[in-house]
Amino acid sequence: xxxxxxxxxxxxxxRKSSSSDFARHYxxxxxxxxxxxxxxxxxxxxLPLVVMAITTFYDWRASGLEFSGLxxxxxxxxxxxFRMALKNQILWLLVANLVQVPIAVFxxxxxxxxxxxxxxxxxxxxxxxxxxxxxxxxxxxxxxxxRYGMLNQGLELVGLAGLQHDxxxxxSTALWSIFGTFIFRIGVLVIILLAAxxxxxxxxxxxxxxxxxxxxxxxxxxxxxxxxxTIGICMVLATAAxxxxxxxxxxxxxxxxxxxxxxxxxxxxxxxxxxDWGYTNTIGMVILLVGLVTLLLIRRVFGLGGEEQ
Amino acid sequence: xxxxxxxxxxxxVQRLIIALVVGAMLAASCAADTDTTESTVxxxxxxxxxxxxxxxxxxxxxxxxxxxxEFTWSxxxxxxxxxxxxAEQLVSEFNQTYAGQCTVVERQVPGGLxxxxxxxxxxxxxxxxxxxxxxxxxxxxxxxxxxxQDYAPFVEEDDEWRESxxxxxxxxxxxxxxxxxxxxxxxxxxxxxxxxxxxxAGVEFPKTWDEFFTVSQALLDSGTIPSAMDGRWVxxxxxxxxxxxxxxxxxxxxxxxxxxxxxxxxxVITGTEMLxxxxxxxxxxxxxxxxxxxxxxxxxxxxxxxxxxNGPWMIPSFSNGDATDQVSEATRYTTSPxxxxxxxxxxxxxxxxxxxxxxxxxxxxxxxFFTSRDQMVKSLExxxxxxxxxxxxxxxxxxAIDPLATGIVLAGQQVSTLFPHAFSxxxxxxxxxxxxxxxxxxxxxxxxxxxxxxxxxxxVG
Numbered sequence: 001x002x003x004x005x006x007x008x009x010x011x012x013x014x015r016k017s018s019s020s021d022f023a024r025h026y027x028x029x030x031x032x033x034x035x036x037x038x039x040x041x042x043x044x045x046x047l048p049l050v051v052m053a054i055t056t057f058y059d060w061r062a063s064g065l066e067f068s069g070l071x072x073x074x075x076x077x078x079x080x081x082f083r084m085a086l087k088n089q090i091l092w093l094l095v096a097n098l099v100q101v102p103i104a105v106f107x108x109x110x111x112x113x114x115x116x117x118x119x120x121x122x123x124x125x126x127x128x129x130x131x132x133x134x135x136x137x138x139x140x141x142x143x144x145x146x147r148y149g150m151l152n153q154g155l156e157l158v159g160l161a162g163l164q165h166d167x168x169x170x171x172s173t174a175l176w177s178i179f180g181t182f183i184f185r186i187g188v189l190v191i192i193l194l195a196a197x198x199x200x201x202x203x204x205x206x207x208x209x210x211x212x213x214x215x216x217x218x219x220x221x222x223x224x225x226x227x228x229x230t231i232g233i234c235m236v237l238a239t240a241a242x243x244x245x246x247x248x249x250x251x252x253x254x255x256x257x258x259x260x261x262x263x264x265x266x267x268x269x270x271x272x273x274x275x276d277w278g279y280t281n282t283i284g285m286v287i288l289l290v291g292l293v294t295l296l297l298i299r300r301v302f303g304l305g306g307e308e309q
Numbered sequence: 310x311x312x313x314x315x316x317x318x319x320x321x322v323q324r325l326i327i328a329l330v331v332g333a334m335l336a337a338s339c340a341a342d343t344d345t346t347e348s349t350v351x352x353x354x355x356x357x358x359x360x361x362x363x364x365x366x367x368x369x370x371x372x373x374x375x376x377x378x379e380f381t382w383s384x385x386x387x388x389x390x391x392x393x394x395x396a397e398q399l400v401s402e403f404n405q406t407y408a409g410q411c412t413v414v415e416r417q418v419p420g421g422l423x424x425x426x427x428x429x430x431x432x433x434x435x436x437x438x439x440x441x442x443x444x445x446x447x448x449x450x451x452x453x454x455x456x457x458q459d460y461a462p463f464v465e466e467d468d469e470w471r472e473s474x475x476x477x478x479x480x481x482x483x484x485x486x487x488x489x490x491x492x493x494x495x496x497x498x499x500x501x502x503x504x505x506x507x508x509x510a511g512v513e514f515p516k517t518w519d520e521f522f523t524v525s526q527a528l529l530d531s532g533t534i535p536s537a538m539d540g541r542w543v544x545x546x547x548x549x550x551x552x553x554x555x556x557x558x559x560x561x562x563x564x565x566x567x568x569x570x571x572x573x574x575x576x577v578i579t580g581t582e583m584l585x586x587x588x589x590x591x592x593x594x595x596x597x598x599x600x601x602x603x604x605x606x607x608x609x610x611x612x613x614x615x616x617x618x619n620g621p622w623m624i625p626s627f628s629n630g631d632a633t634d635q636v637s638e639a640t641r642y643t644t645s646p647x648x649x650x651x652x653x654x655x656x657x658x659x660x661x662x663x664x665x666x667x668x669x670x671x672x673x674x675x676x677x678f679f680t681s682r683d684q685m686v687k688s689l690e691x692x693x694x695x696x697x698x699x700x701x702x703x704x705x706x707x708x709a710i711d712p713l714a715t716g717i718v719l720a721g722q723q724v725s726t727l728f729p730h731a732f733s734x735x736x737x738x739x740x741x742x743x744x745x746x747x748x749x750x751x752x753x754x755x756x757x758x759x760x761x762x763x764x765x766x767x768x769v770g
Contacts, residue, residue, distance in 0.1 A: 061433075062429045062450070062451075063432075141599075166596065169598040169599075254744065256600075256744065256749075257746070257748035257754075258745060258748070258749035258754060259745060260749075273737070274737065274741070
């Protein structure tokens, strides 16, 4: 009779030895199959990131490249447009995570009750996701137009003509008007959340129903807590989308008026078109940092990717 | 077991080697094909450095088309650009005329700004096109990289070509003894107005700025939008008119774009405040800040606005179906109130980025062809635009040209002040900031001093 612990040790050694045999014999094939992916990853992800990081310390223009130390970083600190863009970007991330995702959760909970016509609504929520940001921006540009836009005309129809103004080029309403074009793009989030809700065992809901829990109580006490990691993933997706949102701003306002709708990608684009490439890449590094900090926060709050998983 | 692994590995290595060898052979054969193709347009192909049109025609019959030197012309005269039809015939006629010697291959980048960015990127990569179009700012900026060819020796050796230009035209792109670009446009940029809408309001086109405001009020009262604006191109033309016609304004606009100061300049303050007042009085369209030319153009072309500031390249819009029939018939074109006009030589230019002598020769020939009297008259007839060439138009020529195009030239020659427009006078980064801050300034979020101070601090490359 062999002791179970010794048996386990022997099994582990055998598995390890068999796995290292496999690795040794297929080393060439493994390397070859990994090579294309690695090459692409290095060429299109690692190298640009390295170039971006290095050129942060250079004055890089059409006329050439010149080492400038920390001058791009000190320019960032004193650049009023950058401060406005950073403030807007943070506000954007807050709206994406604290408004857009909760809206998606709300509609996912509503649709999960499978009331009449829920499939139609699911399709309707998803529709904006199959239309490009650029096309949506053109539609909203016409919607907000100060002269013929539907919004101003609608206000006139309901007797609120006094509220009519140039929504996209008034400094008080420009940013919120842009948010309006973004926060209802929730189709993908709703689909992910619906899939997660469907994966929750029916027996839990049945037990709660027997115990007399109302639908609202079931949502708040069962569904939402169990959706926690999925909501975290939705926030990661919303963060990624908010960090790269560019087309809508570019088409609708160009970052104006007075930088009120300027975010970091739009600022980077402006800097790029002014051929201030070192500064552009410094802004790129800030986008990367803001993204990393936000993702780490979400990961911490929602326990993503850690032991809890 | 290990033996089986080894056999499999060996077989895989063998297959890999075979695949690599086959791949290498295919690549080699492709490379050989490429070499053959390249040799037909080899830069070493001898070419006449200054073929005349007659010589070119006779050479066409004698030589093989494959021997022609291919060179690239990068431009933005494509798609909706009003000059597109003329550019198409230019390329076609050049290639016919110089068949067997030079073949122009187009690189078309839609949009002037997009093309400017492309040229800047090319310059940064040390890969400029053989010849390219651009405005004053682009020509000067790329000249600073030291990558462009000098036209001076070619201008020097061709008396006929040099003397075809109007006086001082070649100085626009001269620096010391160098001529780093050739101007290919000469524009009087005025204001188009709809005579029917003016008549309906009981007014005539104004001569002074005070009258301009009075007339605009009358137009507004008659239910018409007085002026179409877009927050960028059209608005900046009007801004230049309002500044350029103030004392000292023309000199300020004519100064170099770098180190330009905006605040504390009387003409700039007066012109800027006048334009703001114009908006606040409701004389511009409500959506005057979109930054899109189409916003203003459509309003005018549909007969909803009575005036629009724009260049003569808009004239074809009145005959090609873009405008309503009423607008086409009622449109007149004149200079700015305040007895001044925007006048620009070198609004567009050609610059050579080629380094190969044969391609440089072809690019020079292309420039000569581009600025030839024949092509400039065709340009005037087809797209109402001409270059800085002494055309000496015949009655027959004039009869073929749209009267709007000749009218603005005659009116422009009679005003007391000429000045460039903002897109010639300002750095692109300043224009971006102007567009960005303008709506906030007009809506009262910024004082004139704040607005102009913000333009002062824009980093200019």
